[in-house]
Amino acid sequence: MSESHAFSPDLQLLSQALAASVHSVVIADARLLDLPIIYVNPAFERMSGSPASEALGRNCRFLQGQDRDQAARKDLRQAIAAGRSTTVILRNYRLDGTLFFNELTISPIHDAAGTVTHFLGFQTDVTKRETASALMTSLQGLTEVLAAVRTQQEVTDLLLRDARGALNAVSGAVLLVQDGRLHVVARRGDDDASIWQDGDLDGHRPSPDALRTNTPLFFREGGELTAAYPELEARTGGVAAVATAVLPMVEGGQPLGVIVLDFQEPHDFTPDEERFMRTLAAQCALALDRARLSGDLERQVRDRTAELEAFVRFTEAADSEIDVLNLAGRAVEVLSLLFPGCTNDYYALEDGLWKLKVHTPDLEDDPDLLDSLRAGLPLDTPVFAGPMQTGQPIFVDGWDPQKERVAGTEAFKSVAIYPLAIGGRPQAMFVLGFRDTARWSVHHQAVFRAVGRSLGLALDRTETARQLKAQRDLLQASNEELEAFTYSVSHDLRTPVRHILSFGDLLRRELPTPLDAKAERYFGIVRTAADTLSMLIDGMLDVSRTSRQALKVEQVNLERLFTEARQKMAVDRPQRQIDWHISSLPTVVGDAELLRRVITALVDNAVKFIRSRDRAVIRVWAEERGQSWAVLVRDNGVGFNPQYSNKLFSMFQRLHRAEDFEGAAVSLANARRIMTRHGGTMMAEGQPDQGATFSFILPKVLSS
Incomplete structure (x- = not known):
């Protein structure tokens, strides 16, 4: 106590009880400025590392050191101002700077008039509980992130950044089994002079031993690791850390690799930390196996795509x-x-x-x-x-x-x-x-x-x-x-x-x-x-x-060629009265001079075979048929027997007597040859005494 008084037996008993309590007790005077501490029991001294002489007369905030940005401080101030009880958890620091979590419960003490005169505080060191809770929260977050990663590098980055930070490890490394050997695929916080190097899966070393037994290895103090493996430093040229955890990653009985975490101070691995690391290693093994399967699937897709592309290229080559x-x-x-x-x-x-x-x-x-x-x-x-x-x-x-x-x-x-x-x-x-x-x-x-x-x-x-x-x-x-x-x-x-x-x-x-x-x-x-x-x-x-004759390819206006052929016929046979019906005709690609011969042959043929008609009619029109144009010439002349239509475009072949219709029976054969050179064809339809329709089909684009 801060003052000496003669205690009654009850007060003396209460004082002895507080002194014997394993729970930290502190009393602050609310009547004095800044609520100075007037009493601490021995449990407080043990928990805080501060003797009573250092605590009496000071506000409890001295335990927070420079770590003042804590939300719980606001709740504590409000409770004190209102004169009510509250419980908060604060980050406190011992005299040697060690962090501990302090669960503080304060209760007001009133005088007979109801005025708050003191605050009674009970303090409990909940560091282990808070550390375990933080580890579980970290593990939950890590597990969620690991469930989403798809590559090996994402897994190792997460391990050596977040997991290493959660355990306050100074450095870490990840070794994976590749081609029957252990290979360092990532390290953080140390250099290539580390004792954790590539090696085989045999021999007496921490990584293979942990994998073979599927059991984590924990070395808590300096010298434990080198005592278990005396030749390790000499063989690798590295220096062992003070404390180390070696965590095997095994999935489906298949060894995948190990996680190594090094600590620069002796580390008493708590059951919660060990549980955290075991679970983390298992989750990482799942993630790595999933990444391997995902990579295999991606490679299969790439391989199948390459196979398909190769087939396509081969097929294209085979066509030509x-x-x-x-x-x-x-x-x-x-x-x-x-x-x-x-x-x-x-x-x-x-x-x-x-x-x-x-x-x-x-x-x-x-x-x-x-x-x-x-x-x-x-x-x-x-x-x-x-x-x-x-x-x-x-x-x-x-x-x-x-x-x-x-x-x-x-x-x-x-x-x-x-x-x-x-x-x-x-x-x-x-x-x-x-x-x-x-x-x-x-x-x-x-x-x-x-x-x-x-x-x-x-x-x-x-x-x-x-x-x-x-x-x-x-x-x-x-x-x-x-x-x-x-x-x-x-x-x-x-x-x-x-x-x-x-x-x-x-x-x-x-x-x-x-x-x-x-x-x-x-x-x-x-x-x-x-x-x-x-x-x-x-x-x-x-x-x-x-x-x-070589083809001279150009744009050819068929309507103009038919008009010229009609005009020439009118000059050559002025006595012929013909009713012409020429519809709109397209411009095509071809040899203009050769196409003029085709049109002249069709017009001459129609005019020749309508001369016996009182009213001669010739119709010319075009039809678009996909990638081709069809140009048709219909007359109301004597027609022909369709049974012999195959002779119409042959040299010197006639379907009518030479005495009745003049000509050398060459022009239609020549027209078909011209169409063939243009990639087109000639056609004819007719019936005896019912006229005939002669046509040619010409592609819109000439093949080279």
Whole structure:
């Protein structure tokens, strides 16, 4: 007590009780300025570390040191001002600076008049409880964040930042199992000279020991760690911390790694701290395993995407490639993307041997093997004989060069062969080998089969395209020769025809006149035949020129061409009365001069076959049909039998007698040839005595 008085037996008993209490008791005088302490019991001295002499006469706030920013202080001031009881928890500090949490309950003491004269305070050290609560709150927050992380780095960052801070560890490290060894993947607060280094999973060291037993290791004081592992510092070149916790991370019985937390002071790991660290390690193991699964899934998605893109590129190449070996080279590239590090080759059947034609660059490192494979393997080579007989791929696990009779292939562990049929017969083989994989997984088998099927179809299509191109080139050469021959013959026939006409006229003038009817008839037949032959020759020359003339592509106004053809017809046949109906026509892309010949042929054809009609009608219109234009010319002439429509666009073919309708039967054939060169076509519809409709279909964009 701050004053000496003679106590009554009751007061003396109360004083002895307060002194014996294990709970801290303090009494402050509310009548004096700043509520000075007038009594503290020994429990207060033990809890605060301050002797009574240091506390008496001072306000209790001295226990807070400089840590004045506490919300509980406001609640305490309000209770004192109101003269009421309250309980608060304050951060207090002992004389040595050690933090402790003080649960303070104050109650007012009144005099007979009801005035507050003193405040009685009971104090309890709740540091362990508050620390445990803070740890649980921290653990809950960490668990929530760990549930959302998706990468290994996020897990390690969280561990070495938040978890290390929650335990006041001076440094930390995370070691993960990779390729059968422990590797430091992250560290915080120390340097590479730490005792925590990469190492194997065997031997007598803290990290492997904790993982093997799946039991945390706690070293509470300086020397404990080095006593348990005397060679650790010398082996690593590092210095052990004063206190250390080594926490294993194991998920599903699979060791994932360890968490290491170092402390610079002796650390008495409380049960709450141990529970916190065990739970944290388990949650981190779950998060790391989830991150691994997520990473595996992302890699699978990337791999599948790469496979799809490779297939797309290969398919695009297959659509335009007509060289089998070039296409096989593309397939080698695709397989190299799908199976990184593999060796894949394309073999073709040649001279009774399987000869290597296309291969990955790695075979260049073994010239002897490369030369032997290029020289060829016999047909009865076991690995080739099976697929050739069955037409099915095979997968060889545990490759045996002697059994398969392929010398120099000892480095390979597994091989797959896909037979490729070209023209219905096995003509090639695709071979893929692994040097580091002894067995084919189901997924890899499925991918290889898919590539093999696509490659087989593409090669067959490529070979067919090559043959078609060869036939087309041969046909084109034949057509060019035929056109040259036609041009030459037509040109050479002109002179004899002119001679027939000229000398026929000279002969007629030399004969006495008048000629009798029979002679006139004979001369008439000669002239008519010569004129017809001359017209046929002109038609042949026209067709030949059309075929040989290069296309001059430009914008062509069809309406203007039809108008010109109509005007020319009116000049040539002024006596013809025709009712024309020409609708709006498009502008197209093509050779204007050649398209003029097509339109002239259609107009002339319509005019020719309506001359027997009293009221002649010709209609011209266009129809848009997707990527093409259809231009139609309809007349009300004599029509034709649709049974023979296939003859309309053939050279020198007629559906009507020459005596009834003149012409060399060439212009429509020439028109079809012009349309073909433009990528279009000609069509005709009709019925006898009901008119006809002739049309051409022209693409909006000419192919190159």
